Amino acid sequence: MIADLSLYLVTDPTLCGARGVAETVRLAVDGGVRIVQLRDKGATDAETADQLIELSRVIDGRALLVVNDRVEAALIARARGARVDGVHLGQGDVSVLRARERLGPEAIIGLTANTSEHLDAVAALPAGTVDYLGVGVIRPTATKPDHPPALGIDGFGALAARTALPCVAIGGVGIDDIERLRDAGAAGLAVVSAICAAVDPTRTARAFLSRWRASGTPRVLSIAGSDPSGGAGIQADLKSIAANGGYGMAAVTALTAQNTRGVRAVHVPPAEFLRQQLDAISDDIVIDAVKIGMLANTEVIATVAAWLDAVRPPIVVLDPVMVATSGDRLLDEDAERALRGLLERAHVVTPNLAELAALSDRPITGWDDALEAGAELSARIGGAVLVKGGHLDGDDVPDALIDVAGGVRHGYPGSRIMTHNTHGTGCSLSSALATRLAGGESPVDAVESARTWLRESLRQSDALDIGSGHGPVNHFGGLWRRGGLEAAPARADLRDRWWDRIAHVRADIDELSFIRALADGTLDRERFLFYLRQDALYLREYARVLAAAARIAPTPHEQAFWAQSAQGAITGELELHASWLAPGAGVEAATFAADPAPATVAYLDHLRSVAFGGDYAELIAAVLPCFWLYTDLGTRLHAGEFDAYARDPQHPYASWLATYADPAFEKATEQAIDHVMHAATESDAAGRRRMLRAFEVSSAHELAFFAAPALHASGG
DSSP states (O other): OOOOOSEEEEOOHHHHGGGOHHHHHHHHHHTTOOEEEEOOTTSOHHHHHHHHHHHHHHHTTSSEEEEESOHHHHHHHHHTTOOOOEEEEOTTSSOHHHHHHHHOTTSEEEEEEOSHHHHHHHHTSOTTSOOEEEEEOSSOOTTOTTOOOOOHHHHHHHHHTTOSSOEEEESSOOGGGHHHHHHTTOSEEEESHHHHTOSOHHHHHHHHHHHHHHTSOOEEEEEEOOOTTSSSHHHHHHHHHHHTTOEEEEEESOEEEEETTEEEEEEOOOHHHHHHHHHHHHTTSOOSEEEEOOOOSHHHHHHHHHHHHHHOOSOEEEOOOOBOTTSOBOSOHHHHHHHHHHHTTOSEEOOOHHHHHHHHTSOOOSHHHHHHHHHHHHHHHTSEEEEEOTTSSSSBOOEEEEETTTTEEEEEOOBOOOOSOOBTHHHHHHHHHHHHHHTTOOHHHHHHHHHHHHHHHHHTGGGTOOOSSSOBOOTTHHHHHHHOSOOOOOHHHHHHHHHHHTHHHHHHHHTOHHHHHHHHTOOOHHHHHHHHHHHHHHHHHHHHHHHHHHHHOSSHHHHHHHHHHHHHIIIIIHHHHHHHHSTTTOSOGGGGOSOOOHHHHHHHHHHHHHHHHTOHHHHHHHHHHHHHHHHHHHHHHHTTSSOGGGGOTTSTTHHHHHHHTOHHHHHHHHHHHHHHHHHHHHSOHHHHHHHHHHHHHHHHHHHHHHHHHHHHHHHO
């Protein structure tokens, strides 16, 4: 089994104060702490064993328990019946090989590591000797005054990247470090003072765990039967988990032959094989939540119960599949009795009204009766019950979350959605709820989110047109409608695609008589000056468009880039134009004295219209061809690709051609491309289409602009 290290409490008797270590641990585990390390340097082995026995009783199987350094104390406590899962060792403590030998292959052994040499030593050990590393300190801490130099988050990430073992960040860790540490590769956070000294350890632990869960992708396991038609069972669960932001896994309890009209046959594989499925998953993957659905018989239920007791997943949502919509009982008496025992291992139970009546051993005649039965069941199992009103008569179909021990009684009103596509709604809701809980939402909020998603999926279900009976919900209908099906490409892929989309424009520019004559030196001076006059008019307005991009840029870095580009167009490019158009006079009115040609007017009108719309991403896509096409064309011109004479210092336009290969402009072009591609990958599909359209239109205007001198000559 791979340990869930997400929230790791290290005890400190001084910080726990009058409340004591045991009570602090009880409250912290109530809040979701997944592993507790007893650390008391001043206690003897016998005293440490006594504390382990007390903590084992307090934890009661809800979290892992390890002891700092004291292998002998762990063995003493185990001999006296305590559940001690393992030991955490420092670099100067007993040999990890010796600890593994004494505690056995199933024990959890952690080791402190804070240098590259430590990692090298761990790598040299036999596989399976160490289960995780405690890496730190992250920053200086008063709870361990003899700590090594602080690593910081970057230092932690560098060490974590060098080992395949899970790494727990320890030492001065605060709640606001969670996202950065998880991004740096942390498998969990070891917390001391933040929880031990907290006024309310339960609330503090919940806050840490909620932030941790929200920072990752929930890993949710469905234990249920299959539905080959895809509407219920594990097929529905996996869709629901994905639709609610999780990564779904499945262990199959039963195979069914069914469709939207009913079940034809059921095959139950050996329970031993089910356990092999479950062990294969939990030996490799940390499971954030488990959803349990169809459990066909007593042996299957016992197998799941034993696995839950061994792995202790942090969230268990049980959908007690006991009674069919027709009212038929799906389990025999022994299996129902076993399932009732399984309820106590669940954090949330989601029965329909018929199943709630069976579990509470009472008839349910209305909503008030259902709420009373739900409260009785919650009190009996010590967990929450989601009472569902979908089988009530009438248009109102409320739900309610009741957790007697937690003091929760929250109602969710709702009106019936008129559709016959209700196949798998119970499976879908419970797996969505498990995913939302694993994502860090509170139970009340998680039910609200799951219901909202399910009701949307029901409203979208008619679009599927699946089967002739009770069809399935449309698990992804809302997501498809809002987000479409187009995947967000990587920047490099998008860059290649855009460049390829204007390949015909680039080829046509290469064949223009203006470009060819510019390369071989035969270009008529008047045509060249015409081009410069039009380009001066263009650049004056182009600078204003670049300034507009700077004004609405989302980051200071982008704002500075577009502003600098606007300045470069005025102080750099136009000065070069003026040196040809009005030598010695500088940029003045004469530089802009020409009448704009039709191609110039059209290009500038296009840029102004995009700028007027105020869409930053579309605007920078529109200005990109002026960077990209000029850099590409100029580099090849200067390299002599069109004519070797372009490289000759005696070329009549040598000074102009040299500007095309300016390294600074090439660097600016790469920055411009990067900004545009970043905006495109961050945009939705519709936004990317608008950006590409603006880019392609500007590219076509570039072609027309280069073609204009030849048209001017033929018309003059």
